[in-house]
Amino acid sequence: MLHEPAPEIHGVDEAASFKRRLGLQMLAGYGLLYVIFIAINVIRPKTMGVIVVGGLNLAIIYGFALIVIAFILAIVYNWMCTKHERSFENEGTVRHG
Amino acid sequence: MGDRSVLAIVIFLVIVGLVLFVSFWTARRARSASGYYAAGGRIHWGVNGIAFAGDYLSAASFLGICGMIATAGYDGFLYSIGYLAGWVVALFVVAEPMRRLGKYTFTDAIDSKFTKRGLKLVAALATLIVSIFYLIPQMVGAGVLIQPLLGLPYWVGVVLVGAIVITIVATAGMTSTTYVQFIKGSLLIVFALVIVVALLVRGLSTTPDQGGRVDFYQYKTIAATQAGGTITPSDAAYMNVGQHDVTAKGKTTTFVKLQNGGTATWWKATVTDAGVALHETQEVVVAKDGTKYVNGAVASSTNKLREVGTIAKIEGQETAKTGSLNPFSFLAKIGSKNSVIDLWKNAKWTQDGETITVYYEVPTTGDTITKPGLNFKLQGSWLDRVDFISLMIALFLGTAALPHILIRYYTVPSQRAARKSTVVAIAAIGFFYILTLFLGLGAMTNGTINVLDNNMSAPLLAQSFGTFLFAMISAIAFATVLGTVSGLIIAASGAVAHDLLDRFAGLIKTERTKVVAGRIAAFVVGAVAILLGLAFQSVNVSFLVGLAFAVAASANLPCIIMMLFWKRTTSKGMIASVIVGTVSSVGIILFTPTLWEIYGLDPSTAPIQMKNPGIISIPLSFIAIYLVSKLTKRDQMAERYATPKTPAAVEAVAATVKD
Structure with missing residues (x-):
């Protein structure tokens, strides 16, 4: 609302199935890490206090890791999707809006 | 002022003004280009x-x-x-x-x-x-x-x-x-x-003074004795003029009202093997007539609750200043099991027509603070x-x-x-x-x-x-x-x-x-x-x-x-x-x-x-x-x-x- 409608996207995105599969795989991987994090907190909360490295405990290391890994996965996902889209663009079969 | x-106020107005300027400027551009709608x-x-x-x-x-x-x-x-x-x-x-x-x-x-x-x-x-x-x-x-x-x-x-x-x-x-x-x-x-x-x-300091802007306030602790349930301060300058127990989640905390000169304030009692101690708190008391008192005196723009938050011990040291720290050592020092941070809780009750809210220190070890459990049980x-x-x-x-x-x-x-x-x-x-x-x-x-x-x-x-x-x-x-x-x-x-x-x-x-x-x-x-x-x-x-x-x-x-x-x-x-x-x-x-x-x-x-x-x-x-x-x-x-x-x-x- 209150902005011009976004341009409609025409054509078939040949990379769609690849991107969807990759996205689901990465989501499953990250989701597993997230579930393990919650499970440790709920089942073995004391484990979160174990010092892992440099005086930092598992809670801090795991928390930072979840943030950093999200960023790394995002970069990798974008890179792989772009690469795949370009391979179709080179074949002239994909048109982005 | x-x-x-x-x-x-000037900086606040500049930032908010900038936000409004950008907002209206882009809106005007949008109107001139394609009617009301933006691009x-x-x-x-x-x-x-x-x-x-x-x-x-x-x-x-x-x-x-x-x-x-x-x-x-x-x-x-x-x-x-x-x-x-x-x-x-x-x-x-x-x-x-x-x-x-x-x-x-x-x-x-x-x-x-x-x-x-x-x-x-x-x-x-x-x-x-x-x-x-x-x-x-x-x-x-x-x-x-x-x-x-x-x-x-x-x-x-x-x-x-x-x-x-x-x-x-x-x-x-x-x-x-x-x-x-x-x-x-x-x-x-x-x-x-x-x-x-x-x-x-x-870095960290056990006496934080906000870079010299605010004097560090040391909350007092005085020794006491207990007989027949009544707690008596050892310091003769203080006199017990009231006592109240607050029970929350199965745990009872005792507060003692101490008179010192013309001022009476509530202190929190702790009973350990080492003896009884009374710890200074902060308090807000609303009297029957609606008058609000902060820490024993009438509330005003100058008499209000102090801001809190202190690391009482840094890796076991009761008086310490670390100087500059890297991000990891900052977290490690706070999270040490030998560090103690004073968190604050409050208790509230009514007594003789007064509503009393007491804010008191809860010393907590660093390793407890840097792992889950304080809020989520x-x-x-x-x-x-x-x-x-x-x-x-x-x-x-x-x-x-x-x-x-x-x-x-x-x-x-x-x-x-x-x-x-x-x-x-x-x-x-x-x-x-x-x-x-x-x-x-x-x-x-x-x-x-x-x-x-x-x-x-x-x-x-x-x-x-x-x-x-x-x-x-x-x-x-x-x-x-x-x-x-x-x-x-x-x-x-x-x-x-x-x-x-x-x-x-x-x-x-x-x-x-x-x-x-x-x-x-x-x-x-x-x-x-x-x-x-x-x-x-x-x-x-x-x-x-x-x-x-x-x-x-x-x-x-x-x-x-x-x-x-x-x-x-x-x-x-x-x-x-x-x-x-x-x-x-x-x-x-x-x-x-x-x-x-x-x-x-x-x-x-x-x-x-x-x-x-x-x-x-x-x-x-x-x-x-x-x-x-x-x-x-x-x-x-x-x-x-x-x-x-x-x-x-x-x-x-x-x-x-x-x-």
Whole structure:
């Protein structure tokens, strides 16, 4: 609302199935890490206090890791999707809006 | 008014003025170019990514999380982790399909596959409800900020934000909102980093004095003896003139009223093997005649509660200053089992017609603070654990279902741009959330927590580095509220004017009418937000956002996921999901202890003792869409071959038919 409608996207995105599969795989991987994090907190909360490295405990290391890994996965996902889209663009079969 | 206050107000006015200038300037440009409407769908992905951050890093992220970390340690940081993790769902599952299917709103995306009027209605109502739930903490944040910054009452902050945002949205629109969010998102991240660097350069001290700006206050402890239940101070200057036991969650704490000269104040007693000790507290007493006393004297602008937060021992050292620290050693020193941090709790009771609230220190070891458990009782009852799981699920699944986030996918020209802008958002937001841990722990150890309201911890930490940083951070936080509230009101007014009045009811005949309807909707939603902001004063804003995420994840996400990934989804299934998700999540919230307290009732008598509804309402919504779609699968064939409205929908139908 209150902005011009976004341009409609025409054509078939040949990379769609690849991107969807990759996205689901990465989501499953990250989701597993997230579930393990919650499970440790709920089942073995004391484990979160174990010092892992440099005086930092598992809670801090795991928390930072979840943030950093999200960023790394995002970069990798974008890179792989772009690469795949370009391979179709080179074949002239994909048109982005 | 001192020079420091003048500087704070000037900086505040400059930042808010800049926000309004950008807003109206882009709106004027838009009017001259193409009438009222802005150039939608043409925002660069980099700008949109930072605008995502500006939209998402709301008052809750900044004020609520930092406040919760400052008072509950790592448990506050769990919000940061959950909020960021939610973006993974947005990137991997939602971003590109939503961009491909939609034009204006979330309802458009659904409408491109299912052309049912009933579905448009419930999706629009869900958008409206989620937006309003998310608006509440933003308005609370505005009210909280205005008090120390401009010395104005809480309600003025709430009304001021409402008025400014209604003006922005009603006169400008999405393009200007995008640039406002871009500017404030950038400023917020840069200045949060500046404060964290300053914090690390300062290091830790057992006698924090805010860089020499505030004298360190050492709370006294005096020895005592106990006979027949009566506690008597050993220091003859003090005399026991009253005693009161407070029992909470099975634990009794004894407070003793000590007379010293002409002043009587409440002290907290501890009984250990080493003997009895009395610890100085802070107190607010409201007398029968309504007179308010703070720490034994009449409350005034100069006699108010002291800000708190001290590290009493650094790795076992009772008197220590570390000097500059790197980020890891800062965390390690606070988190050491030999470090002790004074957290603060409060007890409240009435006695002889007086209402007494006592704030007292609770020495807590560092290793307890840097792991979960202070707020979420993970070693407590099963209900506490379920509450924790519920919150973490809601945060993970809620982001990708927030209406004001979803509409931002329509401001970029392509799917690829939608994806790239999400990656930029993850980088910016992730970086900011890492900073929140330092900001919160910094407030906890630098004496910058307001015991009455932990939401101000981050701005007060900034104040410890000087008025300039305080004014900048407060003004940015205020602009943050403006940006987020603008996005939410646009989403809500879009749900009313575009989804309900135009697409559902067919009442909009011209583009001009739609603009007028949007303006009126923005005004009404803004007014509702103001009223709710006034009602929810003093509730932690991050907690309130957790509720909004639960409603979004329950009402919208099951629909989005099933529509994209389950071809047998029917429109009736979608309608059932939205209704069940919305009603169950909002219904549970209305009967929780937090709402009971707002109603003025005893929280322990609330019918539902859990705090976050996600663990029940999200699965219910998924079950509803699955079962109803199964039961109405006959309708599916008709829906499959219904005339698709967009090229993307043609493709979607073609793919379905191929299967």
